[in-house]
Amino acid sequence: MCDDHFNSEAKKIQDNRSPELKKVIGFLKKIPQKGYLFGHHDDTLYGIGWEGDEGRSDVKSVCGDYPSMISFDLGHIELGNEKSLDNVAFSKIHREILNQDKRGGIVTLSWHLDNPLTGKDAWDVSSNKVVSSILPGGENHSKFKLWIGRLCDFINSLKDENGKKIAVIFRPWHEHTGSWFWWGKKLCTADEYKALWRMTYEMMRERGVDNVAFAYSPGSEYNNTDEYFERYPGDDIIDILGVDTYQFDKEVYKKELDKALNILKQAGEEHKKPIALTETGFEAIPDSTWWTEVLMPIINRYPISYMVVWRNAREKVNHYYAPYPGQKSADNFISFYNDKKTLFLNDINKKIHK
Structure with a gap:
């Protein structure tokens, strides 16, 4: 009976999706037959030594092609601010989303929203009452409803x-299996987390949002599919199953990434959802062969639809995750780019969208 209920709900949601969204979800399901999309966060907003240059991209400067997926963050949209938490005008983010779509690429959005209880940032974990405070009946429920409206x-x-x-793909409440965000594992119960997701989803539907595919992306702390789905809000809400994991120690990363993707593959098969490496990377990429010798041998074994590396910060020294011209791993990145499984913008326009 439970399966029938979710199948019925999933069909209802499918019928409420825009035609454009249905195409993107279908596209993501088919992509693993060809390879996987390469994504980079804030790719066309700024990079190493530049900001706001029209059409510029560190990735494009290295390999001559744009990422097929670009990630943007909407943190501080909830406050009604003109600029994001990374000090980028929302008008510029808006324009770059339209540009990526016009080029034939895909956009994914994250949301590092402020702590509605304390007024501090998303990383403020000083209270375990934040999630409960924005659920129906909570003291900050009306505030959160306003925030969702702005989003x-x-x-x-x-x-x-x-x-x-x-x-677009929307990936809120990410890395919840850790406890570095106010919605993390030690900051709310499993039921509260699921209720947070469902409330978010329902509020967005009420506001007429029918152009969003929802992605679920814990960290790699899970050891089996039961743990992966411990806080899962339901098949009727989620479209994409993902995982976030970064390299700090090479051997630990390789082991964790392989384990995480193996379990994610099982999860995707069980729930009939596309899977993705929703965030990954190695800060400052000091390993000159990282792309083809560490990352690629693992991810090439799994049917992921896409992978995204984090941003190239212009305001923090050595906080970058994609190469720029002259960077130590740039030549190796070109080899990564030339591999038949890595799909950049020209690949999907020539091979997929044709």
């Missing part, structure tokens, strides 16, 4: 030159 206004405004809404 929805932005997403609903993403339209192409023909006036059609642009389909």
